[in-house]
Amino acid sequence: MIERKKTKRIVLGNVPVGGGEPISVQTMTNTKTSDIKATLEQIGRIECARCDILRVAVPDEESAHALRKIVKETKMPVVADIHFDWRLALLAMENGADGIRVNPGTIASRKGLKEIAKEASQRGVVVRVGVNSGSLEKEFRVKRDGEAGALVQSALKGVTFFEDAGVNAIKVSVKATSVPVTIQAYRMISKECEWPLHIGVTEAGTIFSGSIRSAVGIGALLAEGIGDTIRVSLSADPVEEVRVGLLILKTLGLAPPSPWVVSCPTCARCEIDVIGIASELERRLEGIEGSLRVAVMGCSVNGPGEAREADLGIAGGRVSALIFKGGKIIAKVPKEHSLEALVTEVEKILKGESGERG
Amino acid sequence: MIERKKTKRIVLGNVPVGGGEPISVQTMTNTKTSDIKATLEQIGRIECARCDILRVAVPDEESAHALRKIVKETKMPVVADIHFDWRLALLAMENGADGIRVNPGTIASRKGLKEIAKEASQRGVVVRVGVNSGSLEKEFRVKRDGEAGALVQSALKGVTFFEDAGVNAIKVSVKATSVPVTIQAYRMISKECEWPLHIGVTEAGTIFSGSIRSAVGIGALLAEGIGDTIRVSLSADPVEEVRVGLLILKTLGLAPPSPWVVSCPTCARCEIDVIGIASELERRLEGIEGSLRVAVMGCSVNGPGEAREADLGIAGGRVSALIFKGGKIIAKVPKEHSLEALVTEVEKILKGESGERG
Numbered sequence: 001m002i003e004r005k006k007t008k009r010i011v012l013g014n015v016p017v018g019g020g021e022p023i024s025v026q027t028m029t030n031t032k033t034s035d036i037k038a039t040l041e042q043i044g045r046i047e048c049a050r051c052d053i054l055r056v057a058v059p060d061e062e063s064a065h066a067l068r069k070i071v072k073e074t075k076m077p078v079v080a081d082i083h084f085d086w087r088l089a090l091l092a093m094e095n096g097a098d099g100i101r102v103n104p105g106t107i108a109s110r111k112g113l114k115e116i117a118k119e120a121s122q123r124g125v126v127v128r129v130g131v132n133s134g135s136l137e138k139e140f141r142v143k144r145d146g147e148a149g150a151l152v153q154s155a156l157k158g159v160t161f162f163e164d165a166g167v168n169a170i171k172v173s174v175k176a177t178s179v180p181v182t183i184q185a186y187r188m189i190s191k192e193c194e195w196p197l198h199i200g201v202t203e204a205g206t207i208f209s210g211s212i213r214s215a216v217g218i219g220a221l222l223a224e225g226i227g228d229t230i231r232v233s234l235s236a237d238p239v240e241e242v243r244v245g246l247l248i249l250k251t252l253g254l255a256p257p258s259p260w261v262v263s264c265p266t267c268a269r270c271e272i273d274v275i276g277i278a279s280e281l282e283r284r285l286e287g288i289e290g291s292l293r294v295a296v297m298g299c300s301v302n303g304p305g306e307a308r309e310a311d312l313g314i315a316g317g318r319v320s321a322l323i324f325k326g327g328k329i330i331a332k333v334p335k336e337h338s339l340e341a342l343v344t345e346v347e348k349i350l351k352g353e354s355g356e357r358g
Numbered sequence: 359m360i361e362r363k364k365t366k367r368i369v370l371g372n373v374p375v376g377g378g379e380p381i382s383v384q385t386m387t388n389t390k391t392s393d394i395k396a397t398l399e400q401i402g403r404i405e406c407a408r409c410d411i412l413r414v415a416v417p418d419e420e421s422a423h424a425l426r427k428i429v430k431e432t433k434m435p436v437v438a439d440i441h442f443d444w445r446l447a448l449l450a451m452e453n454g455a456d457g458i459r460v461n462p463g464t465i466a467s468r469k470g471l472k473e474i475a476k477e478a479s480q481r482g483v484v485v486r487v488g489v490n491s492g493s494l495e496k497e498f499r500v501k502r503d504g505e506a507g508a509l510v511q512s513a514l515k516g517v518t519f520f521e522d523a524g525v526n527a528i529k530v531s532v533k534a535t536s537v538p539v540t541i542q543a544y545r546m547i548s549k550e551c552e553w554p555l556h557i558g559v560t561e562a563g564t565i566f567s568g569s570i571r572s573a574v575g576i577g578a579l580l581a582e583g584i585g586d587t588i589r590v591s592l593s594a595d596p597v598e599e600v601r602v603g604l605l606i607l608k609t610l611g612l613a614p615p616s617p618w619v620v621s622c623p624t625c626a627r628c629e630i631d632v633i634g635i636a637s638e639l640e641r642r643l644e645g646i647e648g649s650l651r652v653a654v655m656g657c658s659v660n661g662p663g664e665a666r667e668a669d670l671g672i673a674g675g676r677v678s679a680l681i682f683k684g685g686k687i688i689a690k691v692p693k694e695h696s697l698e699a700l701v702t703e704v705e706k707i708l709k710g711e712s713g714e715r716g
Contacts (some may be wrong), residue, residue: 034626059626081625202660203620206636206640208569216577238623251571253538262535267439268415297492297561302560305490
């Protein structure tokens with residue numbers, strides 16, 4: 001239902017980005033990259049969470065060398081995040097990085113950038129021009145968050161530089177800490193630039209407020225058709241970034257199908273323990289693949305309607321609760337057995353779909 | 359920075375809605391309305407959370423009578439949520455409700471709707487025409503979530519009815535469980551209707567996923583300038599709905615100023631305990647009024663830049679951490695004293711702003 005803006009298609013490792021390909025989810029490790037064991041342990045958890053693209057910081061030579069093992073041990077394409085020292089970008093590519101993220105605000109050396117471009121185009125490595133309001137190039141720097149236009153100008157200058165230097169797979173980002181500035185910057189650059197856009201709100205904050213801020217910013221852009229790959233930036237475990245990213249995509253119908261619990265906000269009409277039942281159901285359905293819509297509704301206002309639309313549903317009533325399946329009432333159960341009865345039906349459906357799940 | 363779509367201005371109790379007035383935050387009690395004591399206790403907590411508009415379900419006569427006391431005991435305007443029995447709407451207005459929410463899908467009686475309209479126009483009570491995908495009028499009902507067009511048609515029919523019946527303060531909502539359908543429906547109705555729009559995603563789910571879903575849907579609409587009042591629907595304490603609603607508004611620069619912790623997502627470069635410091639700071643700043651931007655940054659990539667833009671900031675370094683205030687370095691502290699040093703500076707600023715806070 002969302003009409004996506006057209007961008008060029010590039011391929012990062014084995015993941016296509018842009019040109020209408022599925023929107024990919026990224027995160028970044030927060031272990032010391034040179035601590036290969038800790039980094040691989042974290043990457044394992046990130047991969048389990050169904051992340052598509054991985055980024056690792058490469059602040060020193062030891063980290064660049066560590067990439068060789070890291071790239072070998074994960075299925076995800078690996079992007080090396082480079083600042084200050086362009087030589088580390090070359091070393092990261094030598095060690096197998098599928099992509100390089102360069103921030104025009106932290107590498108000033110034109111000679112260095114040319115070397116990066118040369119190496120990237122020879123190796124077919126993707127370059128992300130990643131501009132950030134916290135580290136904007138001096139010539140574009142303005143007050144508070146860098147106005148959207150300044151972020152865009154800096155990014156376009158970087159893009160032109162890499163295009164002219166022969167790089168033929170580019171991604172672009174123009175992140176700000178301010179969500180309105182971020183939205184404005186991406187709206188502007190999506191009109192000016194054909195390369196796929198990596199979207200996100202930079203330094204969004206802690207798990208709860210940072211997730212809300214990211215959902216607003218990334219969600220607003222995706223709803224306008226802008227964005228080819230996303231990263232949620234949280235001061236939290238990278239696995240949480242992946243979970244929130246997938247949830248944002250799922251909300252907009254942009255993720256692979258997975259179970260979804262519709263539940264009412266409860267009010268004076270509520271006849272069953274909606275909060276308890278919905279939370280427990282969500283917990284039990286985590287990690288399950290495939291489409292399954294379960295409605296947990298407190299009363300008869302939207303209850304029967306929602307339950308009818310869902311694959312499975314429960315609606316509270318005065319005396320008992322009604323269980324719906326495929327739009328039909330299949331059982332009437334005492335209210336205190338609501339959760340148990342619903343879970344039994346969920347399990348039947350899951351067993352039916354795949355024998356192994358039971 | 360967001361250009362809001364123009365709507366008519368109405369006044370609900372003492373809260374103006376539409377016509378460019380600040381976007382108000384709503385929630386709904388989930389106690390039995392007839393249990394006045396429990397309802398007032400919850401309303402007290404909702405008011406403390408800075409909610410603007412309150413809604414209560416009125417499923418029976420006892421609840422309608424309870425409104426008299428409830429309306430008297432709160433400063434917020436009170437909207438009575440009516441389904442099935444139009445007589446309860448009259449009784450709610452007699453007992454002081456400032457607004458009535460009517461769902462055209464749950465009250466079919468034209469005679470009843472006329473009586474509601476007559477009473478509302480005489481008393482100057484605001485009527486919300488609140489359409490919902492789970493209880494759409496039969497004539498408009500389509501598969502799964504009701505297509506956006508069906509929600510809009512049902513709402514516009516209701517609006518015309520109340521306009522023709524002489525009601526001159528109307529709000530409109532077209533909520534669906536599907537976020538893309540919700541966004542599409544509001545985009546459509548905002549072109550067709552001048553009355554202020556109450557926006558939200560219905561039955562969004564449990565606290566975490568429901569908040570993300572609401573942030574995506576409500577955030578995307580607000581970013582396009584659509585929406586005059588918002589309600590986040592969560593299977594959770596109504597206070598959480600208010601918190602999330604305010605956070606969505608704040609994210610888009612649409613809420614009164616309050617402290618904001620910018621914090622980096624941490625990576626291999628991180629030199630201080632960003633997650634711990636940011637979480638603790640956020641906790642300490644909760645409930646404080648006024649603008650204050652504090653940046654917690656792990657390293658020197660975006661650290662100095664963000665810290666410079668913030669009122670107060672900390673950036674991790676190899677040996678020690680730098681504290682910034684108003685763009686200047688004011689201290690260099692051992693990394694293990696980062697939190698303590700930052701909190702001391704925050705407290706100095708808060709004391710300076712208001713003597714009572716210290």
